[in-house]
Amino acid sequence: MRITRLGQRAAAVATAALVTSALGAAPASAHGKTKPLGTKSLAAVLTADKSGFDRNGHDYDVLTAAVLAVLKAKPSSKVGVLTDGKTALTAFVPNDRAFQVLVADIQHTKRLPSEKKAFTAVAGLGINTVESILLYHVVPGATINRKAALKSDGAKLKTAAGSSVKVDVYGHWHKRVKLIDADRSDRDPRIVRFDINKGNRQIAHGIDRVLRPINLP
Secondary structure: OHHHHHHHHHOOOOOOOOOOOOOOOOOOEEOOEEOOOEOOOHHHHHHOOOOOOOOOOOOOHHHHHHHHHHHHHOOOOHHHHHHOOOOOEEEEEEOHHHHHHHHHHHOOOOOOOOHHHHHHHHHOOOHHHHHHHHHOOEEEOOOOOHHHHOOOOOOEEEOOOOOEEEEEEEOOOOOEEEEEOOOOOOOOOEEEEEEEOOOEOEEEEEEOOOOOOOOOO
């Protein structure tokens, strides 16, 4: 099955040491004074939703479960940076529908699985693969808010997995942002929600597809 192939190939993506990005949003200021960014972590934001798996495809239950599974199996994983609000980073967080689409695609079916089944399929890739995929969604060292993102057309963002994603700002009157990943066979993820945890060193943007660190046929 392709899901096995994905696991084997994605596991090869190096979970390199955290690197800093050249992009960074300027901290907020008022009356000429710099306002320091807060230290609320993205993990705190994700785990604040206690609803668990549900039918709301626009929240982040599958992602949250994946992060917790990695940290339970590998407490020293670099994914743990999401719990350290003092460390600046930008994360692109796939919503539940994004994971459902990924699983349906690699299993060759048009029917979307439930959130629970989507998580089970993702977890079945193996904890190291899940870790690598999660790290591919994290850009450490930079707090990139919506304003900065819209000015970053063509920028290559170095991820915590050691590889890059490219920013594509498109649209004439209404600017939108999509991220070009390593997969050339599928539609690139689009940012559908900006500035989650705004005002803090760790910021996130919701995306409607999972970033793929490998090219799937």
